[in-house]
Amino acid sequence: MLLAALALAVALAICGCKPRELPREQARELVRDLRQARGEVSLKGELTTVVRIGNRYVNAEATVHRGDGRLQLELTGGRGKGVKIVEQSGSVWQIGRDGKAVRHLPRNPLDEMPPLGKKAVVAVARGARLLGRPTEYVVIRPHPGSDARVEIWADKETDFPLATDRYNHAGELISSTRYTAVDFSAPAPQQVKLPEAATGHDRLPEAKKIDKAKAAELLGQDPAEPKYLPEGFQLQGYYAHHRQHGQGVEVRYSDGVRLLNIIEIKLPGREQVRKALEQRREQASGRGETTADQRRAPQQRREELRERWQQRREALGQAGRSQRQDTERPQARQHGPSGDEADLQQSPDRQQRGEWGGKMMRSRLRGNIIRFRVGDLGIVVAGEVPAEELRKVADSMRKSGTDF
Amino acid sequence: MDCADIRKILPDYTVGALEEHIAAHVRAHLAECESCRRELAALERTGELLAPLLPADPPRDLWPKIRAQLEPRTQPKPAWRVYWKPAMAIAAAAAILIVALLAWPLMQAAPPATPDLPVLAVAEGNTYAEAQIAAAWDQPLADEASLALAMAVIEPEQAGEVMP
Numbered sequence: 100m101l102l103a104a105l106a107l108a109v110a111l112a113i114c115g116c117k118p119r120e121l122p123r124e125q126a127r128e129l130v131r132d133l134r135q136a137r138g139e140v141s142l143k144g145e146l147t148t149v150v151r152i153g154n155r156y157v158n159a160e161a162t163v164h165r166g167d168g169r170l171q172l173e174l175t176g177g178r179g180k181g182v183k184i185v186e187q188s189g190s191v192w193q194i195g196r197d198g199k200a201v202r203h204l205p206r207n208p209l210d211e212m213p214p215l216g217k218k219a220v221v222a223v224a225r226g227a228r229l230l231g232r233p234t235e236y237v238v239i240r241p242h243p244g245s246d247a248r249v250e251i252w253a254d255k256e257t258d259f260p261l262a263t264d265r266y267n268h269a270g271e272l273i274s275s276t277r278y279t280a281v282d283f284s285a286p287a288p289q290q291v292k293l294p295e296a297a298t299g300h301d302r303l304p305e306a307k308k309i310d311k312a313k314a315a316e317l318l319g320q321d322p323a324e325p326k327y328l329p330e331g332f333q334l335q336g337y338y339a340h341h342r343q344h345g346q347g348v349e350v351r352y353s354d355g356v357r358l359l360n361i362i363e364i365k366l367p368g369r370e371q372v373r374k375a376l377e378q379r380r381e382q383a384s385g386r387g388e389t390t391a392d393q394r395r396a397p398q399q400r401r402e403e404l405r406e407r408w409q410q411r412r413e414a415l416g417q418a419g420r421s422q423r424q425d426t427e428r429p430q431a432r433q434h435g436p437s438g439d440e441a442d443l444q445q446s447p448d449r450q451q452r453g454e455w456g457g458k459m460m461r462s463r464l465r466g467n468i469i470r471f472r473v474g475d476l477g478i479v480v481a482g483e484v485p486a487e488e489l490r491k492v493a494d495s496m497r498k499s500g501t502d503f
Numbered sequence: 504m505d506c507a508d509i510r511k512i513l514p515d516y517t518v519g520a521l522e523e524h525i526a527a528h529v530r531a532h533l534a535e536c537e538s539c540r541r542e543l544a545a546l547e548r549t550g551e552l553l554a555p556l557l558p559a560d561p562p563r564d565l566w567p568k569i570r571a572q573l574e575p576r577t578q579p580k581p582a583w584r585v586y587w588k589p590a591m592a593i594a595a596a597a598a599i600l601i602v603a604l605l606a607w608p609l610m611q612a613a614p615p616a617t618p619d620l621p622v623l624a625v626a627e628g629n630t631y632a633e634a635q636i637a638a639a640w641d642q643p644l645a646d647e648a649s650l651a652l653a654m655a656v657i658e659p660e661q662a663g664e665v666m667p
Contacts, residue, residue, distance in 0.1 A: 118612070134643040148648040152656055159652045172651050179655030184647070191640060193654050202654060204637045227613030236612035239644070249644055252614050262614040263646045274649035277614065306637040340634060351638055358638050481635060 118222030118238050126221035129237065130355075133251065136258035141166025143285035145175075148276040156272075160279075166287025187290055200294045207308040207338065216355030218242035218331040226252045229261045230281055241354035242331045246270035247483065249356055257283060268357070268485050306349065309339045314348045318365050322350050323476055325361065327495035329488040332359055352482075359482035359492065366477045469493040504528055509539050517546050632657045 121129060142165060149158040159177030163170070170186035181196040186206070193202035215221070220243050226234035234252040241247055246269060252262040261281065265273040314322045314337040322337065331354035338349040340362065347364040467489050468481045473496065480493045509532050515521050516529050533540050632653070640650055 130643060137644070146648055148646070148652050150649040150653045150656075152653065157652060157656050159655075161648055161651070163648065170647060172648065174652065174655055177652075179652055182651075182655040184651040184654065186647070193651075202633070204640060207641045224612050229614070250614070251644065252612075260644075260646075263644070263649075264614065265646060265649075274646050274653075276646050276648045306634065338638075340637075349634055349638070353642065358635065358642070360634055360638055362634055 118224040118236065120220055120222045126219070127215055129221060129223070130215055130239065132258045133237070133253060133260065136253070137260065138168050139166065140257045140259040140283070141285055141287040142259065142281055142283050144278050144281040146276055146278045148274070149272075150274045151272065164285065164288045166285075169288050169290065171288050171291065185291055185293070187293075192293055194294055198294055205307045207306070207336070215239075216241050216331040216353065217333060219355035229254075230278060232256065232261070232281075234261060239356055241356040245356075247357055254283075259283075265356075267483050273483075306338045306340050309337050309348075311337055313337070313339065314350075317346060317348050318363055318476065320474075320476070322348055322363055323361075323473060323478060323496050324350060325480075325492045325495045327491045328352060329354070329359070329482075329484045329492070331355070332357075357483040359480070359484060361492075361496075362479040362481070364477040364479075366472065366475050471497050473497050504532060506532075506536060506539055509533075509536070510542055513539070513543055513546055517543065517550060 142163075144163050145160065146163060147158065147160050149156050151157075157178045159174045159179055161172050161174045161176075163172045165171070168187070170184065172184040174180050174182045183194040185192045185194060189206045191202075191204040191206060192200050195201045218241065220240050222238045222240075224236045226236035228234065229252055233255045235255055237251045237253055239249045239251075246266060248266050250264040250266075251260045253260050261278045262276065264275045267273050309317075311322070317339060324334075332352040333354070335351040335353050338351060340347045340349055347362050350361040350363065352359040352361075467486050468479060469489055470477070470479050471493060472478065478493075478496060480489055480496070482489055482492075484492075509529055512521060512525065512529065516526060519526075521529065533543060636650055636654055636657070639645055640647065
């Protein structure tokens with residue numbers, strides 16, 4: 100009799116917690132509700148979050164106040180303590196510890212594309228009580244059998260996600276967030292006056308949605324598009340990236356869970372490069388005429404770089420040296436001067452150049468990266484897909500291109 | 504000790520079964536009590552008459568044979584066997600209740616505890632993380648908190664520097 104009771108309980112447990120797959124239309128509706136709740140539900144709360152950077156994890160605590168499309172988040176513990184994020188008026192601003200803006204990302208919500216990928220599957224089950232509130236457990240996979248997924252514990256009353264986990268194609272955790280306190284009775288936050296840009300960021304980096312014609316205008320030719328896409332991926336749109344040192348076009352694909360970003364940059368033509376190299380050689384040897392501005396440019400650039408690293412060093416010094424002991428730039432620490440001095444001596448792009456070309460790089464945030472050149476376009480393919488899939492995408496874009 | 508007490512233990516006294524200090528009390532009493540001396544003498548005469556009639560030692564296997572016949576019927580049951588039926592029912596009901604209470608949390612998918620992972624940073628140069636953050640923020644089910652942390656960790660000047 101005892102064995103029978105135990106078997107019954109186990110059977111009930113399995114039936115109760117096994118997620119059931121939703122039909123396509125119900126799945127779309129659920130995801131739409133979740134997205135809406137994320138944007139509109141007002142709350143004040145506290146949370147802990149973990150994100151994978153490269154092969155390591157970084158965690159932090161934060162307070163959050165959100166509602167009506169506005170978000171105000173402050174990192175209160177862990178790495179990044181003191182940094183604030185403000186989302187309002189269709190943009191996301193990162194504000195440094197000194198109160199100055201250091202990054203600006205215009206939001207480009209997916210209004211036109213469906214929220215789910217072509218082959219995405221959504222399953223639901225009864226979730227555990229979180230913060231005393233019943234939840235619904237939702238699992239979204241880009242296609243059946245995929246290890247990549249998003250797991251959400253959505254509050255039953257408001258549909259707001261109280262816990263979210265994301266996993267990559269290898270089933271490794273990419274990010275995890277848990278609300279540790281929440282007050283749904285709080286009103287939405289008010290708009291805040293946005294700060295001025297921090298020194299050295301006269302034009303903050305931004306990404307803005309554009310159409311294909313504008314993308315072609317920026318690149319001087321039609322954007323290159325892959326002939327092969329991993330299962331379930333669809334085109335999301337074209338985005339312009341403006342930075343201090345130039346601009347590029349991103350062609351973005353998604354399967355509802357993962358992203359595939361193809362960033363294209365117009366490179367100087369070979370004739371231009373040849374002339375620039377010749378000029379540099381002449382300057383070095385003292386021959387040829389150069390203007391005062393041309394002589395001043397490299398020195399100015401070095402000074403700007405030095406000032407930037409100095410600011411960064413000061414910012415890190417305020418955050419506490421103890422967090423940097425075995426973390427930042429371990430290679431530099433082992434082989435020579437201190438981390439910051441090594442940075443000044445060997446800038447990242449120079450370090451990386453020897454590793455580019457043929458080798459797949461590792462994205463700091465998600466997935467892998469392949470860089471190559473086709474004609475006058477420098478192309479970077481980056482995504483949360485297996486390396487082999489990324490290679491197929493890149494190979495479908497380059498016929499006789501060269502890696503760089 | 505009075506005569507009534509002494510006479511109760513006189514038979515043990517006659518066969519030497521009393522402890523020494525009690526036997527001393529009996530001897531002291533007998534020295535002063537004619538009546539108890541007569542009782543003792545009668546007991547001793549009775550013993551002498553019965554001595555030839557004492558039973559012989561039984562055979563060695565007699566008791567095991569008798570015990571084998573008596574045990575199933577005469578040996579008392581342990582208390583638990585007397586009450587096993589109602590106790591079993593109560594235990595079974597309690598077991599079902601306990602298992603159900605323990606299994607209830609298993610029936611609800613609970614989020615795993617947030618990994619207790621060391622705070623580390625990665626210093627590989629990679630420009631495109633910023634582009635990926637911007638793209639990820641646009642996703643319908645983006646986790647803004649983790650993306651905010653990624654933005655804070657990935658230095659903007661490093662992120663923007665390499666991308667031409």
